[in-house]
Amino acid sequence: MDTNTTRFEVHDKVAWITLNRPEAMNSLNPELRWQLSEHLDEVERNDDIWLAIITGAGSRSFCAGADLKHRAIESQASDQQKRLWREQAGQTKHIAERWHFCKPLIAMVNGFALGGGLEIALACDIIIAADHAEFGLPEPRRGLIAGAAGVHRLPRQIGLKPAMGFLLTGRHMTAMRAYELGLINEVVEASALKSTVDSYVQDILRCAPLAIRATKACAMQGLDYPLAVAHEREYPEETLRRHSKDAQEGPLAFAEKRQPKWQGK
Numbered sequence: 001m002d003t004n005t006t007r008f009e010v011h012d013k014v015a016w017i018t019l020n021r022p023e024a025m026n027s028l029n030p031e032l033r034w035q036l037s038e039h040l041d042e043v044e045r046n047d048d049i050w051l052a053i054i055t056g057a058g059s060r061s062f063c064a065g066a067d068l069k070h071r072a073i074e075s076q077a078s079d080q081q082k083r084l085w086r087e088q089a090g091q092t093k094h095i096a097e098r099w100h101f102c103k104p105l106i107a108m109v110n111g112f113a114l115g116g117g118l119e120i121a122l123a124c125d126i127i128i129a130a131d132h133a134e135f136g137l138p139e140p141r142r143g144l145i146a147g148a149a150g151v152h153r154l155p156r157q158i159g160l161k162p163a164m165g166f167l168l169t170g171r172h173m174t175a176m177r178a179y180e181l182g183l184i185n186e187v188v189e190a191s192a193l194k195s196t197v198d199s200y201v202q203d204i205l206r207c208a209p210l211a212i213r214a215t216k217a218c219a220m221q222g223l224d225y226p227l228a229v230a231h232e233r234e235y236p237e238e239t240l241r242r243h244s245k246d247a248q249e250g251p252l253a254f255a256e257k258r259q260p261k262w263q264g265k
Contacts, residue, residue, distance in 0.1 A: 005032035007057070008039045014201055015043050015052040022058035027067035028116050030092075036120075037092040043103060047264060050209045053197060054120060055108035059190060062107070062133065065115025068142065095123045096148040100221065102213045102237065104204055108197045109133045110190065114172070119146060122153040125216065126200060127184040129175040130193045135183065138170035158183050208250060209264040214241040 001008045007018040017039045019026040026032075036054075043052045056062040095101075096119050107113075107121040109129040114136050121127050121135075129135075137146040137154065145151055146167070155163040158181040166173060175187045188196045204212060217237035222230030241247055246262050253260035 003031075003035045005029070006035040006039065008042075010046075010049060013048060013050040013205065015039070015049045017043075017052060017054045018057050019054070019063050020057040021067075022056070022060070024067055025061035025064035025112060026056040026058075026117070027064045029067040032067075033094070034092045036095065040095060040098065040101070041093070044098075044101065049103065050212070050264070051104040051106070051201065051204055053106045053108050053201070054124065056110055056117075059110055059130075061111040061117070062109040062113040063117025063120055064112050065117050065119075065139075094148055095120055096150075096153075098123070100217065102217065103209075104212060104216060106197060106200060108193060109135075109175075109184070110193060115139055115146065115150075116148055119148040119150040119153070122150060122157065127178075128186050128188065128193065128197050128200065129178065129184050130190040131175055131187050132190060133175040133178075133187075134172045135175070135178050136170065136172035137167055138172070140168070141170040208241075208244075208246040208260070208262045210237075210241040210244050210246055211250075214238040 002020070005019070005021055007016070007020050009016045017036065019032060019036070021027060021029070021032060040052075043049050101123075104126070105124040107124040107127045109121060109127060111130065111132065112134050113121050113129075114134070115138060118135050118137055137150045139146050139150075146154070151167060154167060157163075162181050165171070173181070173183075175184065178184045179187045185200075186196060214235065214237040217235050218230075221235060222233070224230075225233060245265055246260075249260050249262065
């Protein structure tokens with residue numbers, strides 16, 4: 001399914017979301033924000049989708065952040081168009097605010113991931129980047145801040161001092177530097193980007209989907225608590241997995257020396 005700003009495809013339980021404004025470096029205008037929100041809603045509610053990949057169209061940019069040129073256009077827009085944008089904004093749930101997104105998200109970073117683009121990647125579980133990609137939160141250079149949780153996620157993901165070095169300067173980091181800091185999982189040549197992501201996808205699909213969701217829930221939600229409390233806490237996702245048919249199928253398939261047949265229930 002194509003929209004004016006995105007492509008959305010589902011193949012073999014995997015959703016591919018492509019930010020599709022290459023002429024604007026896939027920057028985030030109101031429509032693209034709204035369409036991305038709609039696609040993520042579909043990923044969350046559709047039991048036939050087990051994970052999703054987010055990437056950008058073209059080879060230059062994953063997402064260059066907010067479309068600042070659009071903000072200048074907004075002042076000259078018709079009242080009807082302004083109302084439409086306001087309605088879309090009211091319906092949009094930003095990826096950065098989906099604190100407990102249940103399914104795995106992979107960012108396939110094919111170029112610049114700046115500002116809101118990096119904040120999208122930061123909200124994903126796995127980041128695979130082409131070797132020419134660059135990352136950064138340059139908002140202070142425009143009188144802004146990385147307000148879609150970038151100022152909070154970056155220190156948590158790479159450590160305080162390295163994060164402040166980028167947050168307070170607006171500097172970019174190379175893909176290799178991002179890898180060294182633990183921000184991304186792999187750096188590969190652009191020609192190998194898709195196949196590398198596919199290898200992660202296939203490994204995830206070999207796992208029981210409820211086990212994957214319970215693992216993500218326990219790991220991510222547990223970060224909000226001290227270790228002992230996190231370990232003892234009850235997680236609804238883990239309770240669901242424990243009482244599922246797949247929890248029985250896994251050991252049975254192992255004992256019978258065959259591949260498990262996951263049902264997701």
